[in-house]
Every structure is written in structure tokens, then in C-alpha cells.
Amino acid sequence: MQLNWIDWAVLAITLLSIVGYGTWKTRGRNSAQDYIKGGNSTKWWTVGLSVMATQASAITFLSTTGQAFSDGMGFVQFYFGLPIAMVVICMVFIPLYHKLKVYTAYEFLESRFDLKTRTLTAILFLIQRGLAAGITIFAPAIILSVVLGWNITYLNIAIGILVIIYTVSGGTKAVTVTQKQQMFVIFAGMLAALFITLNLIPDDVSFTKAIDIAGSNGRMEILDFSFDLENRYTVWSGLIGGTFLALAYFGTDQSQVQRYLSAKSVKEMQMGLIFNGLLKVPMQFFILLVGIMVFVFYQFNPPPLNFIDSSTKAVLTSKYSQEYQTLQEKQNTLFNNKKAITLELTKTDDNNLRQELFQLDSIEKTYRQESKYLIKRAIDTAYANKYDRISNELLVLNNDKNSIAYKEKEAELISWYKESAKDTKTNDRDYMFITFILKYLPKGLIGLLLAVILSAAMSSTASEINALATITSIDLYGRSLKENKDEKHMVNATKIFTLIWGIIAIVIACFANLAENLIQLVNIIGSIFYGNVLGIFLLAFFFKHIKANAVFTAAIITQIIVIIGWWFDWMPYLWLNLFGCALVMLIAITLQPFIRIKNITHV
Structure with a gap:
């Protein structure tokens, strides 16, 4: 499909303005405090929007709307544990991170355990977040390439280069300031999509009637209180598995930790996360609702048998x-x-x-x-x-x-x-929303919604490569140096690692393959690793008698078991977060007495 010049203009102006503003606003940041922690000057509402933008990738809009179209509103239960996790992180994680004045979440683990435990958790993060960074580029690229006929490799490279330009230039501050603009574009685009979709539904069908139609087709079943493990999305999987996933993601994943570590104070960090906790579930509900309205539209207009x-x-x-x-x-x-x-x-x-x-x-x-x-x-x-x-x-x-x-x-x-x-x-569920946009929405709005999709991809990818570079620079490169380097050296090293991780993300995107549903793929990758990492942090916080060797050994055993469990489909992926967290803690607690006896024997 060929885009109209108005759509091209809206798309180009929106994306180039964001990149240009981010590069200009954060030029000349040469101290580690400025480049990595954003100068600790970020306001709470910016923290909240930045945290939301990091999680709200293009996959959110393409896959979540398709999820609602196919299966209904039940997916919102996935996010029920998020507000609980925000409260726990505000009470436990943030005060500790601030007290220790850390640049990364994993610095704390060395002071609590040892260098090898810090390095292991950093590597686990690099593996899962490196894969996810490639997918956040790949998701919109492959869909736009199929629908618009654009070359997927060129799209991967173009999205990656746009992100690399301002992320290398301004570091954490550049990511944060651009995410405010990206979230504005996202909210404006999704609101416009909802109102236009409602306008396309026959005039005598009110909003409440549209909801009734969706409900008659089984799309408005929001709450499922069953304990059926075959059902991926229930109130219990959201409250339990979702809480552990959110705790791990927002509390230990550097792509999120780095967002709130840039705040001015503990209070600003906490208010930013509470803001995210209060707004995230309604936002996801709203995005699913857009998908529901697209479904209702197709009850009056013939849908294709397959959207690809x-x-x-x-x-x-x-x-x-x-x-x-x-x-x-x-x-x-x-x-x-x-x-x-x-x-x-x-x-x-x-x-x-x-x-x-x-x-x-x-x-x-x-x-x-x-x-x-x-x-x-x-x-x-x-x-x-x-x-x-x-x-x-x-x-x-x-x-x-x-x-x-x-x-x-x-x-x-x-x-x-x-x-x-x-x-x-x-x-084709990831293609439903974009196909609807291109076929039925007016000129100009198509460009805006394409900008929404690409802005979301850029915001998530920027956070991820920024975090990957920080972990590589601080936790691996900087920690391995025999002599301390000045701040300028560390900033330059972080810039180089940002460029390298940006290129790696583009390469992963070029060799990625389409999964059943992209939003599930990202969450599955996270669930394989997050539970283990969260368990390590909980051991560090609450079990003072557990030492480094027990934790390190338990973490390796747990990661192997979780991967095997995922491979053989022992349980829905959300429960892997609880399983991994509980398993690493149980193994470490069990091993600690034997390791202590062994140490005493050797002495």
C-alpha cells in the first residue's frame, strides 16, 4: 500500500522532531552522573511517563488490540499485580537503591554477596533484555513490511538508527525527555483511533450498544476467577504471577530501574512509580477497548478471513x-x-x-x-x-x-x-489493528498512528539499549578494570556500548521470526529470567544469613530448571515468575547449611 503525502509528512515530522529534540536537549552531557543517571533532576510525572513508555512498546498497540479482537478483554488481568508491585518497590527497593547511590540495580548485589553473583545477574539481564530489544524493533518492522510492502531489513535499520542517534548523544536524559513526547503522541493517537472507530460504527449503535454486541460475542469477559492452569489469564495468575513479574521487571530490570534512579529524590521516585501503578491498568484497559471497538466495527463491515x-x-x-x-x-x-x-x-x-x-x-x-x-x-x-x-x-x-x-x-x-x-x-492477530488503520482511517491520522507505533518502538528500544550499555559499562567493563578511570572515560565507554548494543538489537531484529503473538513472546522471555533474578534480590533483602556461594549455586540450578520447565510447558508462562523466585530461594536456603559446614571443615 502507498501512503498519502499527508501521512508521510505527519510521520516524518513527528519522528524527526522527537529525535531532534532529544539530541538538542541533552547535548554536552559528559559526566557519569548526567549521562547515566540523567543528573538526578527528573520530576515525578516525567519518571512515571518514562516508566510507562519503556513498557509500552509497539508490541503493546499491535498485539494488545489484536488480543482483544480475538479473545476479548481478559488480557487486562495480566496487569492486576502491577499496582501491588509498585507499592512493594516504593517501600523496599527504592530506599535501598537511593541509600547506596547505585548506578545499576546489580551494584547492590556485590556489596551484599560478591562479584560473581553481581556478574551472573548482570549477564542474565543482558541475555533476556538483549533479545527483547531486538524484538521491540522487529515487531513493528515485520508488520509494517508485510502491510505496506516496505523492506523489513531497511525498516529494522531505520528504527535502530533513529534510536541510536539520540540515545548515544544524551544517554539516560535523552531517553527520558523524548519519552514524554512519545507518550503524548501515543495517547493522542490512541484517543483519535477510538473516536474515529466509534464514528465508523453505524449511527444508531451507541457506545453501550457496542459494548453489548462485544459481550454477546464473548469479548467482554474481563474477570476469570478459575484456578485452571490451562488458562493463561485469570485473576489469580495476574495477581500472583503478574505481581512477581512486575516486581522483577520494575525492581530489578535496569531498563526500568534507570528510569526512576534519574529522579531528584526518593519521594519523586516513589510518586513516579505510584503514578505508573495507578495509570497502567486503565491504559491497558483502554488499548484493549480500542481492539474491542475494531471488533464491533467488523460486525457491520465484512472482515477478511485472514488479515495478512x-x-x-x-x-x-x-x-x-x-x-x-x-x-x-x-x-x-x-x-x-x-x-x-x-x-x-x-x-x-x-x-x-x-x-x-x-x-x-x-x-x-x-x-x-x-x-x-x-x-x-x-x-x-x-x-x-x-x-x-x-x-x-x-x-x-x-x-x-x-x-x-x-x-x-x-x-x-x-x-x-x-x-x-x-x-x-x-x-494474523498482530496485523488486525494496522490493517484496519490503513484501510479505514482518514489521511493524516494514518500517519499519526504509524508514528504512534514507531514512537512506541523507539521509546522501548532506547530504554533497553541505554540500560544494556549501562550494565555492560558499570557492572562488567568498569568492574573488571584494575585501575579507576575518570568520568569522561566511563561516559565514552558507555556511549560505545550504547552503539554496540544498538547494532546488536538491529541484527537480532533482522534475524528474528514471528511468534504466535509478539506481546506474549516478550513476556515469555522475561518470565524465563525474571523470577530467578527477583529471588536473588529478595534473598539479599530479607535473608541476611544466606551467603554468596549458596545464592550463586542456587541461581544457576534454578535457571536451568526454569528453562527446562518452559521448554516442556510445565505451567503457563506467568507462573514461571513465582516458580523461579520460590525455587532459587528454596535451593539457596537449603544449600546454605551444607556450604557453611563445608567451609568449617576446610578451615
């Missing part, structure tokens, strides 16, 4: 074309039936109609699953045929492996591997 145009074209040009077209015809008939019942439901309150609508929605979900199956078969067949052709041609040229023809075919085969990994896309 390139995947639809692939199946329609394959031998499965007839089956797919038959499925499309079934869906069209079902849509007409659903629309008739929906219109009737706007005029009368009939439970029988609601039940019938719910049943039709279940059938539509089945059709969508069948479409994904046909698309996968079509794409797999196409690539299998191409692979067979190239392999046969290589076999013919096998006797002359040094020939130009052989090398060209070999390069074609390598290209096939990359294409097949990139193009086998069937799950």
Missing part, C-alpha cells in the same frame, strides 16, 4: 485456492447472518439472539483456524517445490562446485531458507 494480504495471495495462487475460496464464501454467508442478528440485537434485548450470535462467532473462529491451516499448507508446498527445484539443479552442477553457476544456485538456496522462515505467516 500476502498470505491470502499465496493461498489463492496455490492448489488450495478452491478450498480457500469455499471457506471465504462460508464466512461471507456467516457474516451476513451475524450482521442481521447484530442489527436486530441493537433494537431488542433478546437472550436467544445473544446465544445465537455467540455460536456464530465460535463458528467464525473455526473458519479462521481452517484458513490458517490452508495458508500454511500452501506456503509450505510452494517453498518445498522451490527447494526441490534448486536442489535438483545443484545436483546437476555437483561435479563443478567452484563454478559460477553452482555458487549462484547455492546463494539462491540460502535465500530460500531466509524467505521461508520470514514468509510462513498464518497468525
Whole structure:
């Protein structure tokens, strides 16, 4: 799809203004206090917005709206533990960090335990946050590349370079000041999207009627009090697993810790986090509500069977074309039936109609699953045929492996591997919102919402590479130096590490692959590591008799067990946070007496 010049202008002006402002506002910061901790001059509302912007990546808007469209409002339960975590962090973590005057969360662990424990937790952070930084670039890039036809590699590089420019230039302060502008763009864009979507729904359908329609289709079931571990999102997984995830993320993840360490005082830090705790759940509820309204819009306007145009074209040009077209015809008939019942439901309150609508929605979900199956078969067949052709041609040229023809075919085969990994896309929930934006929203607003998506990507990525560089500089590089270096040296080293991590994030983005749902992928990566790290911090805070060797050994054992548990799907990923936290504490407490006896024996 080609963007109108108005959309290009809005997109370019918005993004370049943010980058230019961040670079200009933070120029000339040459002290470690200024560059890494933002000069400890940040106000509480800026801290709160910066914390929110760090978490609110492009994935939030693309995936969360798609999550609401497909499964309803239940995902909001994921955030129920966040306010609880904010209170705990304000009472326990922040006073300690401020008292010790640390640059990173992991400095505390060396004074409490030893260097190897500090280094291990820093490395765990670098692994999981380094992967996440690549995904926050990759998420909007791959979706925009598919929908708009833009080259994904160029998009990855462009987003990465924009972030690197102001993050290298101004450090933590640059990240913080630009995130205020980015959050303004995000709020304005999402409000505009909601009001425009409501305006596109038929005039005689009020907001309350739209909610009723969504509820009749099973999309307004917000609270689930069941203890079913097969259900990812319940009140209990949110309150328990979500609390532990939020404690680990906001209390020990440097990309967040660095945001509030830049505040003027303990009170400003605490107010910033409480502000985030009060606003985050309503914000996520609002984003899900936008997805719900897009769903209601498609009850009156025919939705595609699959929202990825390139995947639809692939199946329609394959031998499965007839089956797919038959499925499309079934869906069209079902849509007409659903629309008739929906219109009737706007005029009368009939439970029988609601039940019938719910049943039709279940059938539509089945059709969508069948479409994904046909698309996968079509794409797999196409690539299998191409692979067979190239392999046969290589076999013919096998006797002359040094020939130009052989090398060209070999390069074609390598290209096939990359294409097949990139193009086998069937799950379209991450594409629903962007497809709706491009097809139905007015000129200018499309550019603004694309700016929202890219601003969110930039804000999260900037925080992440800023934190990755700080950890690398302070916890690994600086701690390994035999002699102390002056502040200018450490600032320059942090700038170099920022550039390196920015490049690494771009490379990860270029080689990443689309998961079932991107917001879940980021949370899964965090859940694998966060519980273990949080447990280490809780041992440091509350179990004074536990020493370094017990914690270090327990952390390694725990991380191996958690990875195995995730691989074999022992439990929904949110519970991995509680599992990892409890396990590392239990193992460390169990090991400590044996290690003490061993030490006494050696003495």
C-alpha cells in the first residue's frame, strides 16, 4: 500500500522532531552522573511517563488490540499485580537503591554477596533484555513490511538508527525527555483511533450498544476467577504471577530501574512509580477497548478471513485456492447472518439472539483456524517445490562446485531458507489493528498512528539499549578494570556500548521470526529470567544469613530448571515468575547449611 503525502509528512515530522529534540536537549552531557543517571533532576510525572513508555512498546498497540479482537478483554488481568508491585518497590527497593547511590540495580548485589553473583545477574539481564530489544524493533518492522510492502531489513535499520542517534548523544536524559513526547503522541493517537472507530460504527449503535454486541460475542469477559492452569489469564495468575513479574521487571530490570534512579529524590521516585501503578491498568484497559471497538466495527463491515494480504495471495495462487475460496464464501454467508442478528440485537434485548450470535462467532473462529491451516499448507508446498527445484539443479552442477553457476544456485538456496522462515505467516492477530488503520482511517491520522507505533518502538528500544550499555559499562567493563578511570572515560565507554548494543538489537531484529503473538513472546522471555533474578534480590533483602556461594549455586540450578520447565510447558508462562523466585530461594536456603559446614571443615 502507498501512503498519502499527508501521512508521510505527519510521520516524518513527528519522528524527526522527537529525535531532534532529544539530541538538542541533552547535548554536552559528559559526566557519569548526567549521562547515566540523567543528573538526578527528573520530576515525578516525567519518571512515571518514562516508566510507562519503556513498557509500552509497539508490541503493546499491535498485539494488545489484536488480543482483544480475538479473545476479548481478559488480557487486562495480566496487569492486576502491577499496582501491588509498585507499592512493594516504593517501600523496599527504592530506599535501598537511593541509600547506596547505585548506578545499576546489580551494584547492590556485590556489596551484599560478591562479584560473581553481581556478574551472573548482570549477564542474565543482558541475555533476556538483549533479545527483547531486538524484538521491540522487529515487531513493528515485520508488520509494517508485510502491510505496506516496505523492506523489513531497511525498516529494522531505520528504527535502530533513529534510536541510536539520540540515545548515544544524551544517554539516560535523552531517553527520558523524548519519552514524554512519545507518550503524548501515543495517547493522542490512541484517543483519535477510538473516536474515529466509534464514528465508523453505524449511527444508531451507541457506545453501550457496542459494548453489548462485544459481550454477546464473548469479548467482554474481563474477570476469570478459575484456578485452571490451562488458562493463561485469570485473576489469580495476574495477581500472583503478574505481581512477581512486575516486581522483577520494575525492581530489578535496569531498563526500568534507570528510569526512576534519574529522579531528584526518593519521594519523586516513589510518586513516579505510584503514578505508573495507578495509570497502567486503565491504559491497558483502554488499548484493549480500542481492539474491542475494531471488533464491533467488523460486525457491520465484512472482515477478511485472514488479515495478512500476502498470505491470502499465496493461498489463492496455490492448489488450495478452491478450498480457500469455499471457506471465504462460508464466512461471507456467516457474516451476513451475524450482521442481521447484530442489527436486530441493537433494537431488542433478546437472550436467544445473544446465544445465537455467540455460536456464530465460535463458528467464525473455526473458519479462521481452517484458513490458517490452508495458508500454511500452501506456503509450505510452494517453498518445498522451490527447494526441490534448486536442489535438483545443484545436483546437476555437483561435479563443478567452484563454478559460477553452482555458487549462484547455492546463494539462491540460502535465500530460500531466509524467505521461508520470514514468509510462513498464518497468525494474523498482530496485523488486525494496522490493517484496519490503513484501510479505514482518514489521511493524516494514518500517519499519526504509524508514528504512534514507531514512537512506541523507539521509546522501548532506547530504554533497553541505554540500560544494556549501562550494565555492560558499570557492572562488567568498569568492574573488571584494575585501575579507576575518570568520568569522561566511563561516559565514552558507555556511549560505545550504547552503539554496540544498538547494532546488536538491529541484527537480532533482522534475524528474528514471528511468534504466535509478539506481546506474549516478550513476556515469555522475561518470565524465563525474571523470577530467578527477583529471588536473588529478595534473598539479599530479607535473608541476611544466606551467603554468596549458596545464592550463586542456587541461581544457576534454578535457571536451568526454569528453562527446562518452559521448554516442556510445565505451567503457563506467568507462573514461571513465582516458580523461579520460590525455587532459587528454596535451593539457596537449603544449600546454605551444607556450604557453611563445608567451609568449617576446610578451615
